[in-house]
Amino acid sequence: MKLVKLTAILLAITWLAGCSSLGMGKKDTDTTESDVVVEDLSAQSLGVDGENVSGSDLGGAEARVIVGEDAYQGNELNDPASPLSNRIVYFDYDSSSVRIQDQATLTAHAAYLGTHPNVTIRLIGHTDERGSREYNLALGERRALAIRQILMLQGASLEQFQVTSFGEERPAVEGHDEGAWAQNRRVELVYVGR
Amino acid sequence: MTKIWLTLIWLLAFLPWQAQAELVIEITGGTEAALPIAIVPFGNTGFAPPEDISHVISNDLARSGRFAPLPQQDLISQPHEKAQINFQDWRLLRSEGLLVGKVDSIDGETYQVQFQLFDVYKAQQLVGKRYQVPASGLRRLAHQIADEVYQALTGEVGVFSTRLAFVTAIKNVDGTKRFALQVSDSDGANPRTVLQSKQPIMSPNWSPDGERLTYVSFENGNAEVFIQEMTSGRRNSVAAFKGLNSAPSWSPDGKKLALTLSKAGNPEIYVLELATGNLARVTHNSQAIDTEAVWMPNGNELVFTSDRGGRPQIYKVPAIGGKAERLTFEGSYNASPDISPDGQMMTMVHVQNGKFYIAVQDLTTGAVHVLTDTGRDESPSFAPNGRMILYATEQKGKGVLAAVSVDGRIHQRLGESGSEVREPAWSPIRK
Structure with a gap:
């Protein structure tokens, strides 16, 4: 499923890379998870203004980097063979320590950010x-900040980051066992335009 | 015949009113010691009122776990006022309390309702009142009468006319979710959505006057704190700083919010003065998570979760800042504190052997009692009379609400079909 989504995003990016005029003036929306790409926009919302995050915006957010830079860099970022294509880092329970196997991924992202200072x-x-939702919200932020710190130590700079936490509110996988939990304890790395 | 019944049931299941799913409250244990009470169906002149008042009262009292209303067929007569009661006969039923009443239509729109509660042994009236209400107010009045009866017989304040706020998450066909902040009556009836969003909603908390809710919404992509007025629906963002804006909790005087903000780089507790927007930082611990502060009833101290000692534990700190004192020492994980209205008890999520339970801690002695047993329990919230604790748990893989009495004796489950229900908050008592 993830692969299908990734492929879809890649296809969208390839296509969008050809349309240089696309959506550049648009304000970036804040929602970035690929899991919410297919929102039903007709759903009624009561008084929640400015919340109309659309799927195309999200695709656009992924794509704008590519449009803003040149196509070659886009390919580098999305080359499935590159560690840069790995955009999720997983964690142990109640931990914000990065595992050894994720170091290479983070080194690659840090290098990319270091050589592309306009990329955010x-x-x-x-x-x-499990446990307190509010504590988990803070723990999610701590995990994201741990990733930021590693990327900054290896060449990225502070202005290139946006940090968000959803705590336990946006699980990648539904389920109530360690199999699901292990996939939900994560930080997603999402490139956005500037 | 069976076939007809099945068809009927099938038809009923698809009637439109089913679409507005109610939280059905089911008592799951602990009613052995309940007091018998005789509740006679209220009389009416001619046409039946739109709400069966005595039925609502009976359900309220039964749900509290402290009363066992007698079955209707056991009621020896159907009196509606004192003159019709033969106390000698009623004593045979061994029910100390006897509730009678009448509902009279005044003009089809307005009803006059009266009730009288008697002590059967003393042949004395304990409480009796008369009201005039519009048809739309009958159900609420029934809850008020249940509160009167509860208070007359237990000496404690009833909470049947309070409300519950909670968050639901409904999965769309395409796998995305729809979140809603809902408010229902205390019996789960009459649920209404006060906010709907495609992004998560968290941590509802009532203002002390019950007129407003504060909560966390991710509608702008980041955790942000809002206040919403219940009657007008008017809402505004009160904290949208860089980083987390979360865990709002109303001060007892209604003038301030305790909040968690990470704008300084790390989650810290702040107090926001609502009239001036003045923000005062309470905690200063840049290595630790400090969050989910709640107020002591005196309004001078905050109780919050922090992992400054390595794991999440609960601490107390002066609301103007100062030295924090650790409150929890049993177990490796204690979080999500809530304080009883009298300030004597704290409820929290308490981990034993990797499982999450609701516990209460006596704030004077420090004694901890685990009240629940599913191992997936969270978000405890005291009833405004301090008798029950409402919390979120999991049943068949789905989030449901449950309640337990502070002594652990009475257990209730509030189930709603179709959606995941979580993060309950019990409203204050209506003034």
């Missing part, structure tokens, strides 16, 4: 569902 990345922290 959004770090979205998440936790599993």
Whole structure:
């Protein structure tokens, strides 16, 4: 499923890269998870103004980097063979320590950010569902900040980051066992335009 | 015949009113010691009122777990006022309390309702009142009468005319979710959506006057704190700083909010003065998560969760800032505190062997009692009379609400079909 989504995003990016005029003047919307791409916009919302995040905006947010830079860099960022294509870092329970196996991924992202100072990345922290929701919200932020710190130590600069936490509110996988929890304790790395 | 019944049931299941799913409250244990009470169906002149008042009262009292209304067939007669009662006969039923009443239509729109509660053994009236209400107010009045009866027989304030706020998450066909902040009567009836969003909603908390809710909404992509007026629906953002804006909790005087903000780089507790917008930082611990502060009833101290000791534990700190004192020492994880209205008890999420339970801690002695047993319990909230604790748990993989009495004896489950229900908050008592 993830692969299908990734492929879809890649296709969208390839296509959008050809349309240089697309959506550049538009204000970036804040929602970035690929899981919310297919929102039903007809759903009634009571008084929640300015919340109309649309799927195309999200695709656009992914794509704008590519449009803003040149196509080659876009390919580098999305080359499935590159560690840059890995955009999720997982964590142990109640921990914000990065695992050894994720170091290479983060080094690659840090290098990319270091050589592309105009690129901004959004770090979205998440936790599993157990325990206090408010504590988890803070823990998700701590995880995202841990990633930021590592990326900054390796060449990225502070202005390139947006940090968000959804705590346990946006699980990647529904389920109430360690299998699901392990996939939900994560930080998503999402490149956005500037 | 069975077939007809099945068809009927099937038809009923698809009637439109089913679409407005109600939280059905089911008592799941602990009613052995309940007091018997005789509730006679209220009389009416001619046509039946739109609400069965005595039925609502009976359900309220039964739901509290402290009363066991007698079955209707056991009622030996149907009196509606004192002159019609033969106390000698009623004593045979061994029910101390006897509730009778009348509902009279005044003009089809307005009703006059009266009730009288008697002590059967003393043949004395304990409480009796008469009201005039519009048809739309009958159900609320029934809850008020249940509160009167509860208070007359237990000496404690009833909470049947309070409301519950909670968050629901409904999965769309395409796998995305729809979040709603809902408010229902205390019996789960009459649920209404006060906010709907495609982004998560968290941590509802009532103003002390019950007129407003504060909560966290991610509608702008980030956790942000809002205040919403219940009657007008008017809402505004009160904290949207960089980083987390979360865990709002109203001060007892209604003038301030305690909040968690990470604008200084780390989650810290702040107090926001609502009239001036003045923001005062309470905690200063740049390595630790400090969050989910609640007020002590005196309004001078805050109780909050912090992992400054390595794992989440609960601390108390002066609301103007100062030295924090650790309150929890049992177990490796204690979080989500709520304080009883008298300030004597704290309820919290308490972990034992990796499982999450609702516990209460006596704030004087420090004694901890675990009240629940599912192992997936969270978000405890005291009833405004301090007798029950409402919390979120999981049943068949789905979030549901449940309540437990502070002594752990009475257990209730509030189930709503179709959506995930979480983060309950019990309203204050209506003035």
